Amino acid sequence: MMKTITRTDERILSADVFGRDAQQTREALGFWQEDAQNIPIYRRCQVLVVGGGPSGTAAAAAAAKQGADVVLLERYNHLGGLSTGGLVIWIDRMTDWQGELVIRGFAKELFDRLPADAVAGPAPSDWGSQDEDTAKHWSFRTAAYHGIVTWSPTIDPERLKLLSQQILLERQVKLVYHSWVAAPLMKDGALKGVAFESKEGRMAILADVVIDATGDGDLFARAGAAFTNDIEEEDVHHCMNTSWMFAGVDMNRWIAFRAQQPEGYSDFMQKGREACGLFDRPFVSWRNDVALFMGPRQAGYSALNVDDLTAVEIRSHMAMDAHLAFYKAHAPGFEQAYLMLSAPQIGVRHARRLTGVDAVLRSRWSDGVPLPTEIGVTPAVSPKFPNISIPYGALVPEKLDALLACGRHVSCDRNSHGFMREIPQCWITGQAAGVAAALAVQHGIQPRHVDVNELQQALLAQGVYLRPQNTSKPTADAEATSAQQVRA
Ligand SMILES: Cc1cc2nc3c(=O)[nH]c(=O)nc-3n(C[C@H](O)[C@H](O)[C@H](O)COP(=O)(O)OP(=O)(O)OC[C@H]3O[C@@H](n4cnc5c(N)ncnc54)[C@H](O)[C@@H]3O)c2cc1C
Known part of the structure; x- marks a missing residue:
C-alpha cells in the first residue's frame, strides 16, 4: 500500500511525496570472474569531463x-x-529575492543566445517585483514565490540541447556521445583517467584532471573518495520520477480554473488521487499548448540500484497513462491533450554527495558573508535568508587528487542540497570546476592547490557573479595570455 509522506518546513515545493511499495529482494547467485584485459587508449587530454548535464556542459x-x-x-x-x-x-531561480541576477557566467551566455521563442518567463523589469497582480500572475507560471517575482524561466529542451552543443563545438571541446564511463583508472593511488564502454567495447581516456559531472558521483565514489548520502526523508529532494509532457493543451484555461475556482481545483486533485493513486499537477512549459509534469515524486528508491531505477520508470510511465485519461476527462484545458514525450532520462534528484574539503552548510545560511574561497553565489531558499556563498572546497575531494566534482553531487549538507542541486547552481559549480581544472593543468599542480584568488579573477573574467572582495578584473589581454599558456 502506497503512503503519502508528511513534510517539514524546510521544503521548497508543495507536492505529494509517494513512498514505495514493498522492497524487492534479489536472489544471490554468486560471481563470475572477468578476465583482465588490455584496453586501447582512445585519447589523451588535459581536462576530461564525465557527464554532459548542466554542470558538465558548463565545466567543459x-x-x-x-x-x-x-x-x-x-x-x-x-x-x-x-x-x-x-x-x-523549469530553470529554478537565477535572481535573488531583491531581483539581482546572481547566476551569471555560462548561464547568462545561454539565455543571451537562446531564441526568444524558446524561453518563457518574466521580463527583467519585473524581477524582484512585489506587485500583487504581477506576482500572482507569475506564481502560476513557476516564477513567483513568497509574493516576489523571480527569474525562473521555462525553456525549450531541444533548443537548449542544440545551443549547448554549439557552444562546446565553437570552443573545440571533443564530444564523445554514447559512451558510458565504467571505472576510474588508478595508478599508485592516483587518478589517471577513465575506462568507458561504447559500441566499440571498452577503451581508456587519460587526462591530467577529471571532472566528475555524472550527478551521481559515479567516478569519485569508485575512485575511493569519501561521500555522504543522508537525506531529509520528508522532503522531495531525494525522490525520483520520470517527467513527461502532454501537448494539445490550453494552459491559460487550466491556470484560470486553478486561480478562479480554488474549491473546484482542490476537489479535482482529491478525485485525481483517488482515481490514479500517484497523482500530480502540471507546470507550465515554454508554450501554452504544452504541459509539463515533473512528478508524481516517489520516495524510498535508490538511484544506484538498477531494479529501483526500472521500478520508478515503470510506475512513472503508468502514471503518465493514468494522468492522460483523468486530465482529458476532467481538467479544463486538457480535453484535446495527447502524449508528447516521456523523458529519455530518469529524474534523479539525489544519489551521493562528495565529502569535500569544505561544503555548503545549513549552519551558514544566515551569515550573508562572502567566504574567502567563494566561487559562486546562490540565492537562498526563502527571503528570510541572505544570498549564500559557495566555497571552492565544495568541489574538491577531501583526499583524492586529479579530480573535481560539480553539479548535484557537490559537497553540501542535506538541507543545502535542496538548492545546490538546482540547474542554475549546477551551471555555477560546473563553470568553477572547469576553470579550476584548466588552471591546475596550466600550472602543473593538483586542483586542491589552485590559487583561489587567481580562480576568482578568471571566473570574474568569464562573467561569473562574485561579491565585492573579489571584484578586481583581469584585462582582456591577461585573459588571452592565460588561454595560450594552458594550450602550450
Ligand atoms: C523531477 C525533477 C525535477 C526537478 N526540478 C527542478 C526545477 O524545477 N528546477 C531546477 O533548477 N532543477 C530541478 N531539478 C534538479 C536538476 O534538474 C538537476 O539536479 C540538475 O540537472 C543536475 O545537473 P547535473 O549536471 O549535476 O546532473 P545531470 O543533469 O543528472 O547530468 C548528468 C549527466 O551525466 C551523464 N552520466 C551520468 N553517469 C554517467 C556515466 N557513468 N558515464 C557517462 N555519462 C554519465 C548523464 O547521462 C547526464 O547527462 C529537478 C530534478 C528532477 C529529477
Whole structure:
C-alpha cells in the first residue's frame, strides 16, 4: 500500500511525496570472474569531463574558454542532462529575492543566445517585483514565490540541447556521445583517467584532471573518495520520477480554473488521487499548448540500484497513462491533450554527495558573508535568508587528487542540497570546476592547490557573479595570455 509522506518546513515545493511499495529482494547467485584485459587508449587530454548535464556542459565550456584541451563523455546522445533529456525545463531561480541576477557566467551566455521563442518567463523589469497582480500572475507560471517575482524561466529542451552543443563545438571541446564511463583508472593511488564502454567495447581516456559531472558521483565514489548520502526523508529532494509532457493543451484555461475556482481545483486533485493513486499537477512549459509534469515524486528508491531505477520508470510511465485519461476527462484545458514525450532520462534528484574539503552548510545560511574561497553565489531558499556563498572546497575531494566534482553531487549538507542541486547552481559549480581544472593543468599542480584568488579573477573574467572582495578584473589581454599558456 502506497503512503503519502508528511513534510517539514524546510521544503521548497508543495507536492505529494509517494513512498514505495514493498522492497524487492534479489536472489544471490554468486560471481563470475572477468578476465583482465588490455584496453586501447582512445585519447589523451588535459581536462576530461564525465557527464554532459548542466554542470558538465558548463565545466567543459569554461575549461575550454580558459584554454584547456577538453574532452566530454556522455552516455546519451545530447547535452543538458536532466535539464533537457530529463525534461526538467523549469530553470529554478537565477535572481535573488531583491531581483539581482546572481547566476551569471555560462548561464547568462545561454539565455543571451537562446531564441526568444524558446524561453518563457518574466521580463527583467519585473524581477524582484512585489506587485500583487504581477506576482500572482507569475506564481502560476513557476516564477513567483513568497509574493516576489523571480527569474525562473521555462525553456525549450531541444533548443537548449542544440545551443549547448554549439557552444562546446565553437570552443573545440571533443564530444564523445554514447559512451558510458565504467571505472576510474588508478595508478599508485592516483587518478589517471577513465575506462568507458561504447559500441566499440571498452577503451581508456587519460587526462591530467577529471571532472566528475555524472550527478551521481559515479567516478569519485569508485575512485575511493569519501561521500555522504543522508537525506531529509520528508522532503522531495531525494525522490525520483520520470517527467513527461502532454501537448494539445490550453494552459491559460487550466491556470484560470486553478486561480478562479480554488474549491473546484482542490476537489479535482482529491478525485485525481483517488482515481490514479500517484497523482500530480502540471507546470507550465515554454508554450501554452504544452504541459509539463515533473512528478508524481516517489520516495524510498535508490538511484544506484538498477531494479529501483526500472521500478520508478515503470510506475512513472503508468502514471503518465493514468494522468492522460483523468486530465482529458476532467481538467479544463486538457480535453484535446495527447502524449508528447516521456523523458529519455530518469529524474534523479539525489544519489551521493562528495565529502569535500569544505561544503555548503545549513549552519551558514544566515551569515550573508562572502567566504574567502567563494566561487559562486546562490540565492537562498526563502527571503528570510541572505544570498549564500559557495566555497571552492565544495568541489574538491577531501583526499583524492586529479579530480573535481560539480553539479548535484557537490559537497553540501542535506538541507543545502535542496538548492545546490538546482540547474542554475549546477551551471555555477560546473563553470568553477572547469576553470579550476584548466588552471591546475596550466600550472602543473593538483586542483586542491589552485590559487583561489587567481580562480576568482578568471571566473570574474568569464562573467561569473562574485561579491565585492573579489571584484578586481583581469584585462582582456591577461585573459588571452592565460588561454595560450594552458594550450602550450
Ligand atoms: C523531477 C525533477 C525535477 C526537478 N526540478 C527542478 C526545477 O524545477 N528546477 C531546477 O533548477 N532543477 C530541478 N531539478 C534538479 C536538476 O534538474 C538537476 O539536479 C540538475 O540537472 C543536475 O545537473 P547535473 O549536471 O549535476 O546532473 P545531470 O543533469 O543528472 O547530468 C548528468 C549527466 O551525466 C551523464 N552520466 C551520468 N553517469 C554517467 C556515466 N557513468 N558515464 C557517462 N555519462 C554519465 C548523464 O547521462 C547526464 O547527462 C529537478 C530534478 C528532477 C529529477
